[in-house]
Amino acid sequence: MKEEKIPYDKQIFVCTHDLKGEKPSCGDHQGAAIFKELRRVAKEKGLHPRIRVAQATCLGQCDSGTSIMVYPDDIWFKNVQLKDVDELIKKFFPE
Ligand code: FES
Numbered sequence: 001m002k003e004e005k006i007p008y009d010k011q012i013f014v015c016t017h018d019l020k021g022e023k024p025s026c027g028d029h030q031g032a033a034i035f036k037e038l039r040r041v042a043k044e045k046g047l048h049p050r051i052r053v054a055q056a057t058c059l060g061q062c063d064s065g066t067s068i069m070v071y072p073d074d075i076w077f078k079n080v081q082l083k084d085v086d087e088l089i090k091k092f093f094p095e
Pocket of ligand 1: 015016017018024025026027057058059060061062063066067
């Protein structure tokens, strides 16, 4: 095992887990679409992978709409909707 510093300035974990309606999940609330759009813009702006947008398969808050957690900012978003992506881009992707 080799210990290193985290190789990213920021990690934005977007839950894309989809339980297909069997139980509440972020898949019921466009989690995958939110992830894809954030990742697309991060790449377009040349920020990825320094600012890494990653998929998470369940963050343990499945009843809260789509969940996003951001390190090292120590921020949790719940009930994120596709219309919120522009605000997230302004907040986390520097010009
Ligand atoms: S399915 Fe997203 S937090 Fe569990």
